[in-house]
Amino acid sequence: MEYFNTYKNKLFIILTRIMNQAVDGRKFTDEEVEQLLKDTKIADEDFIKNVLGYSENPYKIMGADFKPMFTDKKIPINPTILEKRWLKSIINDEMARLFLDEDIILKLENKLKDVEPLFKMDLKQVQDIDHKLIKVIVCSFRYNKFIKYRFTYKGEQYEHIGIPFKLSYLVRENRFKLSVYCIEKRELFYIDLDSIEDIEFFEDLNEDLILLQKEIDSIGKREFFKRELSNQMVTLKMQIIPAFDHNTAERAHFLFSTYDKKSFKMDDHYILEVKYYKFDEENVIKKILNLGIYATILEPEEVKQKVVSMLLEGYNLQKRFDEEMGENYLI
Structure with missing residues (x-):
């Protein structure tokens, strides 16, 4: 927008x-x-x-x-004609409609009934997505409301009170992920939306939560998270070699599209800086590996060592497999 x-x-x-x-x-x-x-x-x-x-x-x-x-x-x-056509494209897409109130959709459909769409979004429909779940999350973002949510992770069931931090759609995986700040543990959790079994607004606030609500309302959610999570922020710095036959630079920006980032060109390569929170490191490393030989980690050193260890482990596994199967297993 x-x-x-x-x-x-x-x-x-x-x-x-x-x-x-x-x-x-x-x-x-x-x-x-x-x-x-x-x-x-x-x-x-x-x-x-x-x-x-x-x-x-x-x-x-x-x-x-x-x-x-x-x-x-x-x-x-x-709005201009171009803006009207853009809006028509948005309300025609089922996934985009998940985030709009029904009365807004009806008003826009009426106003734009004679307008040609600018494009077709053609996003994949996420399977088994609960509309109520999306609505609760969106309202929580909009009005700074606490939520109570129950989800399953690795076979274990958890129930927490929290504040939504970020809702991301992962195009390659065709799924939503919700980052939630857990009030009890004072840390962020990364949850697949389809693993959330129940979610609702949490209105039964005790004295501590009332004070926390007032604080968030006064300084804003962004400043609150910046203060609470300052020690969990990591800045990843990579060198990206532009290989046009692999669209390397575009892929790098696409993979990290949901993160705060900046990039600049230096001689024959790009420098890409990505900010993320420690809880999300596993996903960040997967994205780095996806870039293959075209990405070099400059900092931090601990992330570089984790990636190197994973690559060595994969190499050793493949080597053992080749030795056990012999030279003719591919024939």
Whole structure:
């Protein structure tokens, strides 16, 4: 959705320039403003009419003399044709609909009934996903609510009270994974969504949880996690050799798409830095191994040694297998 954020696209930049120059005394004609908007190649006729005040629901960004108007009223959202087509594509996909309220879906379907989709998402449908489970998680994120959840891991059943940290969809595995901050243990857990047997909002707060809720509401969930988990954050630094026949750079970014990361080019290779929490190290190592000889771990040293140990163990297993089976087992 960030791509269509009005505050980050060309339309906003153009309007900002117009308003800033208007404050400095420059006068614009309707024709000049219209041409500026058309030059963005994004604005459609409806948007231009709203900016210039020709429509029934104008943006009212500027007065007749193009002086900025400041008001407490919210500016109405009038999406462009491109944005409407994007929204139509989103609501047509079953997986995307998991995260939208039913009334929002109905309103969008009504508003966009004559709009052609921009693309077909064609995401695989995750099997046996509980809609109620998704709704509880989304509402917990939105309203900073505690959840009580029961799940099974390696045959053992667990029940905890926690705060959702991140919900990830793993494309290659076609499954959701939920990162939850367990309040009792003060640490993060990584759970397959299909292993969660029951989930609900936890409203029966004791005095400690009430204080914790107030603290999260005051400083924000992001700052709370940053403080609580600062000692669990790891920065992985890798050198990626771009092999175009293997799409190495693209694969690296794809594999770590759900992580905070940054990359930059150096001579004939890329440096990729990925931030992750220690609880997720097993998954991170799997992704590193997936890149094969095109990735070199620069730091941290302990992760490098774990990867080397796994590779040596695999090599020794294969060597023993070859010796036991003899040279003719592949024939």
